[in-house]
Amino acid sequence: MAQQVRAVIAKAKGEPVSIETIEVPDPGPGEALVAVQACGVCHTDLHYREGAINDEFPFLLGHEAAGVVEAVGDDVTGVAPGDFVILNWRAVCGNCRACLRGRPWYCFATHNATQKMTLDGQELSPALGIGAFAEKTLVAAGQATKVNPEAQPEVAGLIGCGVMAGLGAAMNTGGVGRGDSVAVFGCGGVGDAAIEGSRLAGAHTIIAVDIDDTKLEWAREFGATHTINSTREDPVERIRELTGGHGVDVAIEAIGLPQTYEQAFYARDLAGVVVLVGVPNPEMRIELPMIEIFGRGGVLKSSWYGDCLPSRDFPMLIDLYLQGRLNLERFVSETISLEGVEEAFHAMERGEVLRSVVVV
Numbered sequence: 108m109a110q111q112v113r114a115v116i117a118k119a120k121g122e123p124v125s126i127e128t129i130e131v132p133d134p135g136p137g138e139a140l141v142a143v144q145a146c147g148v149c150h151t152d153l154h155y156r157e158g159a160i161n162d163e164f165p166f167l168l169g170h171e172a173a174g175v176v177e178a179v180g181d182d183v184t185g186v187a188p189g190d191f192v193i194l195n196w197r198a199v200c201g202n203c204r205a206c207l208r209g210r211p212w213y214c215f216a217t218h219n220a221t222q223k224m225t226l227d228g229q230e231l232s233p234a235l236g237i238g239a240f241a242e243k244t245l246v247a248a249g250q251a252t253k254v255n256p257e258a259q260p261e262v263a264g265l266i267g268c269g270v271m272a273g274l275g276a277a278m279n280t281g282g283v284g285r286g287d288s289v290a291v292f293g294c295g296g297v298g299d300a301a302i303e304g305s306r307l308a309g310a311h312t313i314i315a316v317d318i319d320d321t322k323l324e325w326a327r328e329f330g331a332t333h334t335i336n337s338t339r340e341d342p343v344e345r346i347r348e349l350t351g352g353h354g355v356d357v358a359i360e361a362i363g364l365p366q367t368y369e370q371a372f373y374a375r376d377l378a379g380v381v382v383l384v385g386v387p388n389p390e391m392r393i394e395l396p397m398i399e400i401f402g403r404g405g406v407l408k409s410s411w412y413g414d415c416l417p418s419r420d421f422p423m424l425i426d427l428y429l430q431g432r433l434n435l436e437r438f439v440s441e442t443i444s445l446e447g448v449e450e451a452f453h454a455m456e457r458g459e460v461l462r463s464v465v466v467v
């Protein structure tokens with residue numbers, strides 16, 4: 108029997124979100140019904156409600172979540188009722204060209220639930236195919252990744268989006284290794300996770316760049332060895348000074364702006380790596396001398412979801428957290444209720460938080 112639950116809905120572009128009672132179907136083949144315990148407020152939820160992703164209102168927001176599986180469809184074997192899971196927005200298909208080539212983190216046909224959740228009979232668009240600012244949500248079973256239940260839900264859920272994107276931008280996409288020098292542009296949740304990932308991977312020098320001194324202080328807590336406020340100093344010059352005149356091995360852009368991408372491009376050493384994990388808007392353009400792209404060598408990469416493989420990375424990262432080797436608690440600036448999501452968007456815009464986390 109379909110269930111009625113409370114959820115946070117964005118009904119129209121730019122309008123404040125509201126709490127509504129939605130209908131969630133029983134899981135069908137390949138699906139899982141998850142009782143959400145916690146869900147972080149990510150910048151992408153705000154992008155949805157501003158109409159910056161697409162026009163498919165009404166949106167059921169929330170996508171950075173942990174919870175407990177309540178029921179599964181007949182054929183589901185990967186998860187079972189009672190499992191503690193983190194939801195992921197790239198459930199790999201196993202059959203597309205990327206998957207068959209052995210690169211499932213690029214999967215071009217990721218899975219979402221087949222049935223729709225509804226509001227007054229109208230189909231909802233769940234953010235990133237999840238929709239977890241809700242007491243319960245319906246996902247594809249592959250979107251629910253089982254992890255050690257000893258982890259607190261409000262901390263575990265963060266692995267489901269921003270923290271994974273940042274950790275993976277450093278560890279997977281950037282390939283940061285022991286002794287490397289790294290610069291991270293933008294020290295929000297994603298950038299700080301890239302700093303933490305660089306530290307975990309054994310980087311020697313980790314330079315944080317932001318325009319906000321408070322963010323730079325927080326960046327030090329995650330492992331930045333040096334900080335640069337780019338409103339006061341030229342970050343490219345300063346990064347060169349800090350790296351013996353060379354530039355960094357890996358430069359990570361975690362904002363999504365042309366000017367900071369350019370800074371990252373020039374701040375790396377010859378044959379270094381640039382990683383773009385910040386999401387630009389469709390109007391943005393960059394102009395670079397082509398000879399510099401050639402002459403500097405190295406690699407220019409983009410990082411979708413930190414090139415993660417949820418089945419491989421989520422349980423491992425939760426284990427590192429439980430062993431005290433990954434500082435996840437520091438990302439949680441505040442815990443709120445479903446009613447607090449609209450205010451959390453404003454706190455995010457004012458730069459006051461790394462993550463507000465809804466506890467359901």
Ligand SMILES: NC(=O)c1ccc[n+]([C@@H]2O[C@H](COP(=O)([O-])OP(=O)(O)OC[C@H]3O[C@@H](n4cnc5c(N)ncnc54)[C@H](O)[C@@H]3O)[C@@H](O)[C@H]2O)c1
Nearest residue numbers: 272293294295296297317318362363384385386410411412
């Ligand atoms: N690639 C992915 O899979 C993925 C996943 C999640 C989020 N993201 C993207 O990552 C980006 C960062 O997300 P977040 O949650 O950390 O956002 P955030 O708003 O919390 O952080 C952005 C940071 O950048 C700083 N900043 C802004 N302009 C700057 C400038 N000109 N120079 C230096 N610093 C500047 C801000 O002070 C802030 O600290 C967003 O674009 C988000 O959409 C990407």
Ligand SMILES: [Zn+2]
Nearest residue numbers: 200203206214
């Ligand atoms: Zn695939």
Ligand SMILES: [Zn+2]
Nearest residue numbers: 149151268269
């Ligand atoms: Zn997100």
